[in-house]
Amino acid sequence: MAVGSMIGLGLSRPCRRLFIALCLLPALALVAGCALPEAPAPAGIEDPFEERNRRVHAANKGIDRAVLRPVARAYGAVVPGVAQTGLRNVANTLDLPGTVVNNLLQLDLPSAARNSARFTINATLGIGGLFDPAGEMGLAEADTDFGETLHVWGVPEGAYVELPVFGPSNKRDALGTVVDIVLNPLGPMLSDETRRVVTAIEVGEVVDTRNRYAVMIDGVLYESADSYAQSRLLYLQNRRFTLHTDIATPDEDPMALDTEGF
Template sequence: MGRIGAGVIERVTQACVCAGLLLAPMAATQAATEEDPWEAVNRPIFRFNDVLDTYALKPLAQGYQFVTPQFLEDGIHNVFLNIGDVTNLANNVLQLKPHAAGVDTARLIVNTTFGLAGFFDVGTRMGLQRNDEDFGQTLGYWGLGSGPYVVIPLLGPSTVRDAFAKYPDTYTRPYRYIDHVPTRNTVLAADVVDTRASLLSAEKLISGDKYIFIRNAYLQNREFRVKDGEVEDDF
């Protein structure tokens, strides 16, 4: 699996399935045309991504989950979450959130050392709850609007703002700095499969028009995260 392909598929599954998991009760069934003016183009791209996931990535994830003991699967997942804390730290610094940045730093130190490179999530057991930040949220924090909803080939659900924000986040990922190509691709592939396996149980929460469900869940999830949970209750 190539470097680009692996990173791309990771975003497909993470954005699509995780959004449905986090906001399944909130996903409306009506189209939000003002937020999705490019629906006629987005839907075919969504179908392409969905077919790719159904016949390529999902079977790999199911096989991985079947052969991997639960304790090992959890540990591998924790390692990749520990790597992601670098991204959280960088964006919390950019958002001028010293407390959150301090928590990210403490988690990285504790989990990398006592947690054996993050295999054990010691930080959470110590009360250091994991943050979830990215550069798209940083831009939103400083007032940049999301722009229209867009489905990117292989990358999945996004907005104009979040699509451009994906690239800066790559500088906080270790893969960019691994010069040995086979090693880099192996680690990337493992990250992709692990992420997809951890989200298999979320698919049962998706109902109705899958495109609309995921779109609305994604948009509401992004608004919730950008505003740190301080959103108006539409209900």
């Protein structure tokens, strides 16, 4: 659960940083032959690929330990808070066109209109998204992704999977992640130079998210008796809660659940 340590627990939208995966996938070879313990999945969790998932989880955890966590710590220590906020604002603004597309595919016209207005205001008055005047006007983002679009269309979540680098997912959301990589209509409009800048911003957003949620992520990865089981539980509970299909009570925030002992 490296890059996916934030994304997979529901703390960010599905990752669209495919180039990171292409750079770091060779690390999977380090654990490809490792035999890891397997325990029956709890009720309500479909995990027929657990043996393979645990191998991927071990690789993702190694990437986090060796690369992402130390970089995020340095980022948090060196980069001023106002610059961190500006980075998040710009990344959010760049993601909004793709979010609008998903709003429309879900026939959620009010959310599409709100996100379109948010993008227009922040891209102009917010100086390319550096600031968030739309938020100050009360135009909060109606966040969504293609995994949720598939849910709205009636596609079941399918078995749990842990993706290399991207982290916890399920069959439906894994497909959604692939689609979200290319769904943003802003992409084809950018020059090569601008794409490089956008890529740098997306890398920065990953590091920023890892830094902001360091306490929770470190607790899951390095303080749990079974980091795989706990990340699986948190991902599924959070995702089902978000989509209103949670196996817990509908009003119960899964990020506040006591998962000690996993």
